[in-house]
Structures are given as structure tokens and as C-alpha cells.
Amino acid sequence: MELVIFGGPGGGAIVAESVRAAGGADRVRGFLNDMLPPGTRIAGVPVLGPFASWRTHEDAAFIAPLHKPKEMEERARRVAALAIPASRWARVVDPRAAVSPDAAIGPGVYVGPFAVVDPGVAIGAHVALWPGAQLGHDTRVADFAFVGRNTVVSGRCEIGLGAYLGAGAAVRDSCRIGAFAVVGLGAAVQRDVPDLAVAIGNPARILSRQENAQLS
Ligand SMILES: CC(C)(COP(=O)(O)OP(=O)(O)OC[C@H]1O[C@@H](n2cnc3c(N)ncnc32)[C@H](O)[C@@H]1OP(=O)(O)O)[C@@H](O)C(=O)NCCC(=O)NCCS
Numbered sequence: 001m002e003l004v005i006f007g008g009p010g011g012g013a014i015v016a017e018s019v020r021a022a023g024g025a026d027r028v029r030g031f032l033n034d035m036l037p038p039g040t041r042i043a044g045v046p047v048l049g050p051f052a053s054w055r056t057h058e059d060a061a062f063i064a065p066l067h068k069p070k071e072m073e074e075r076a077r078r079v080a081a082l083a084i085p086a087s088r089w090a091r092v093v094d095p096r097a098a099v100s101p102d103a104a105i106g107p108g109v110y111v112g113p114f115a116v117v118d119p120g121v122a123i124g125a126h127v128a129l130w131p132g133a134q135l136g137h138d139t140r141v142a143d144f145a146f147v148g149r150n151t152v153v154s155g156r157c158e159i160g161l162g163a164y165l166g167a168g169a170a171v172r173d174s175c176r177i178g179a180f181a182v183v184g185l186g187a188a189v190q191r192d193v194p195d196l197a198v199a200i201g202n203p204a205r206i207l208s209r210q211e212n213a214q215l216s
């Protein structure tokens with residue numbers, strides 16, 4: 001089935017590249033993008049229309065890699081508001097990733113090249129593992145979370161709804177990262193990070209709290 005990607009430059013192009021690496025260059029039909037006019041080409045693939053035009057693609061599967069630190073809640077709401085049935089979301093796993101057959105992966109998930117997913121891991125819907133991200137055994141990742149490049153999540157962690165883990169972060173075993181929390185790039189997380197917190201550094205400390213978010 002052909003793939004239609006919400007977004008474009010950045011995340012969308014990375015997902016398209018994984019599909020190509022799997023030998024499916026023709027499988028990417030194009031992007032849905034609210035900013036760029038239809039026909040604009042991104043990495044050789046056209047913008048087909050705005051987000052709202054998804055219904056015209058009856059025979060395609062979708063993926064929405066739309067992650068940005070401190071904007072995760074708004075983006076998750078935007079994807080949820082489309083009300084696309086779960087069966088229409090694709091799972092895109094790069095052929096160079098190592099995913100245990102004993103891991104569970106939800107709809108709309110992207111697993112990038114050289115990512116590692118250990119046995120017993122459970123990944124919710126619309127999660128993205130960027131290239132080189134690693135999830136240790138029995139870790140649970142809630143819907144809409146983002147795990148950045150070369151980020152290492154140790155075993156038995158809990159990554160909350162829409163949490164954003166920046167590139168090269170490391171999370172100690174059994175830690176919980178709260179809903180919509182942000183872990184800055186390179187942070188070493190030694191204990192739980194509360195919902196909506198922004199944590200940075202080694203050892204990680206709370207830099208700020210996203211006061212405008214409306215966790216519900
Ligand atoms: C954590 C983050 C979201 C903070 O962004 P922000 O709220 O805009 O914060 P600022 O850039 O204003 O920085 C505030 C202070 O924290 C410091 N800081 C920010 N991020 C830091 C990090 N990851 N590690 C150490 N210090 C950091 C800044 O140097 C600054 O210090 P100063 O006040 O002494 O000058 C951002 O820095 C980050 O790490 N984003 C993730 C980016 C990423 O990983 N992208 C690739 C994904 S694959």
C-alpha cells in the first residue's frame with residue numbers, strides 16, 4: 001500500500017528515506033502539508049494537499065512525524081483531531097533497525113535506521129524513534145512520544161504521552177519521563193522527570209515547566 005506522510009522537510013523526508021531504503025521508492029505517494037502549495041517537491045516527492053485532504057487518499061496508509069520540543073501537546077492534538085481510523089496508520093520500520101520480535105509496536109510508529117528495540121518493549125501509537133535511538137528491555141513508550149537520535153533509554157523505563165527526548169540523551173533504568181516532558185539533548189536522566197517539565201544536563205535538572213500546556 002502507498003504511504004502518505006503528514007509534514008515534509010525534516011521528519012517527513014527522513015521517513016521517506018527509510019521507505020526508499022526498504023526498496024519502496026514508489027511507495028511514497030507524497031506529503032500532506034498545510035504550509036506548502038500542492039506540487040512543491042520535497043526530496044523528490046510532491047506535496048499533495050493540506051492535512052484536511054487525507055480523505056481523498058482512500059487507498060493509502062498514513063504516518064505523521066511532526067515532533068518539536070515544547071510543542072508536542074499541540075501537535076498530538078492536531079493529529080488526533082484528524083480522526084483517522086487506527087487501521088489507516090502505517091508502521092514504518094527502517095530495514096537497518098533491530099527490532100525484537102518480542103516488542104509491540106502501535107499504529108503510526110516510525111523506527112529509524114540503526115534504532116534498537118529490545119524484547120518486552122511496548123510502543124504506543126504515533127511514536128517516532130529517530131536514527132540510532134535505543135529502547136531497553138521492558139520499556140513502555142506512550143502515544144506520540146519522540147525519541148531522538150542516538151538517545152539511550154535503559155530497561156524498564158516509562159516514557160509518557162507525547163514526551164520528547166532530545167538527541168543523545170540517556171535515561172537510567174526504571175525512570176519515568178512524564179507526559180509532554182522534554183529531555184534536552186545530551187541530558188543524563190537519573191530520576192523521574194515530572195509531566196511537562198524541561199530537563200537538561202548531567203545529572204539532569206529541571207530547567208523549566210511548560211506552563212501553557214493543558215495536560216488533560
Ligand atoms: C531543552 C531545550 C528544549 C531547551 O530549549 P529552550 O527552552 O529554548 O532553552 P534555551 O535554549 O533558552 O536555554 C536555556 C538555558 O539552558 C541551557 N541549555 C539548553 N538546552 C541545554 C541542553 N540540552 N544541555 C545543557 N544546557 C542546555 C542553555 O545553554 C541556556 O543556558 P544559559 O541560560 O546559561 O544561557 C533544547 O535546548 C533542546 O535540547 N532541544 C532538543 C533538540 C534536539 O535534540 N534536537 C534533535 C532531535 S533528534
